[in-house]
């Protein structure tokens with residue numbers, strides 16, 4: 001791997017297919033140590049050449065005694081490099097080194113209490129009783145030679161094992177998940193105390209390394225990126241631009257469903273400030289024509305998704321014609337949770353609640369090779385990378401905005417007049433949330449235009465006008481959400497301003513539903 005040695009010490013994680021492998025990598029990054037995930041079957045000679053200071057064997061869905069169980073090259077145990085097996089990784093260590101692993105009568109799933117041997121390096125500075133998260137069906141019934149138990153739970157006398165001479169350890173539980181509250185310290189003890197890694201890795205090192213990888217992947221080729229102005233595509237654009245400069249062109253589609261001044265802000269930042277090649281496609285008319293008279297939310301989403309692909313394809317084709325070079329790459333700001341979600345989506349009915357708008361269909365249709373430099377990161381890490389690259393707070397800390405834009409915030413059919421009302425109301429919400437320092441504290445805060453008119457009075461005049469609903473929610477990941485108890489004063493200010501300033505609106509309501517059962521967006 002390109003210049004990883006310049007970032008100092010490294011941990012290699014051998015992946016056995018656990019859903020948590022990337023979380024382990026993240027925890028190692030939190031120790032400010034570089035980590036690399038490699039397939040479980042990586043040869044010991046390759047590992048030796050990579051010179052890691054430690055190896056972590058991830059969990060995985062298999063049983064070590066299954067016929068096709070994934071196995072490591074046993075020579076890794078002779079490398080003299082500290083090893084930590086987690087869950088399946090631990091059972092493999094025990095199995096490979098001469099212990100016995102058996103199916104347990106009871107699958108252990110959920111929280112457990114660990115009694116830890118506090119003298120063990122792994123538990124340095126930790127209390128003797130720890131809450132841990134279990135998820136396994138097998139257990140170790142006989143330890144390999146040289147190993148002893150370093151921790152036990154109610155169901156297992158061998159919840160933690162170790163050969164302290166060879167520095168090979170195993171944890172039956174998952175230290176990487178939040179449900180093991182002190183798990184991070186256990187991993188820190190492994191990485192720093194046992195492997196001796198220093199804290200040299202920073203987001204700056206991530207940027208250097210990723211830029212080198214992008215250059216290697218792309219060579220002299222040209223990359224196209226669909227820029228939405230959201231956090232992920234913005235950070236991806238800035239990062240790829242840092243790596244390959246003018247070989248990158250961003251395509252920004254103005255679908256007529258954007259917020260006030262959004263297009264100008266994106267152009268100003270990327271074209272004028274970062275000097276990134278950028279094409280804006282003015283497709284507002286096209287989208288609004290297609291959407292005319294459509295009231296069904298799913299249909300709106302489908303129309304917008306399809307139209308986006310068509311517009312993007314046409315822009316990419318034009319670009320190929322007008323710019324020489326090999327246009328072979330499509331960049332996307334895919335993050336790790338997107339990767340996981342698209343995997344778990346198969347068979348998951350939750351995915352059918354709303355069809356999310358993305359460029360998923362593009363790579364296959366246009367025979368692009370993907371460039372996805374953020375694929376291993378979590379959202380907060382992407383924000384850190386963005387800040388490091390010099391993107392302003394308004395971009396890196398921006399609230400999520402749905403791909404179909406204001407179309408799903410105008411309930412019922414969409415007209416330019418309704419878009420104007422929701423756009424103006426939205427601006428007021430953003431302004432007031434920022435002014436009161438609430439904007440960055442919540443997950444999302446926005447206005448929805450309802451297809452409801454009601455009677456009001458302005459001066460001495462009777463009015464019969466539209467209703468705006470305010471939606472302000474807090475959430476960790478958008479999967480569940482709570483409505484926020486913002487101070488009444490702020491609600492009052494927003495409501496007064498919307499009614500006074502937005503022509504056509506005479507009533508504002510506050511949405512006090514949580515998700516589930518309501519969703520965050522109204523459509």
Ligand code: XMP
Nearest residue numbers: 355356357400401402403404478519520521
């Ligand atoms: P819901 O409405 O499903 O939204 O509770 C959860 C989160 O996802 C955002 N959202 C979208 N994001 N494309 C996106 O990129 C979409 O089509 C889309 N629909 C909803 C929503 O704003 C919230 O943060």
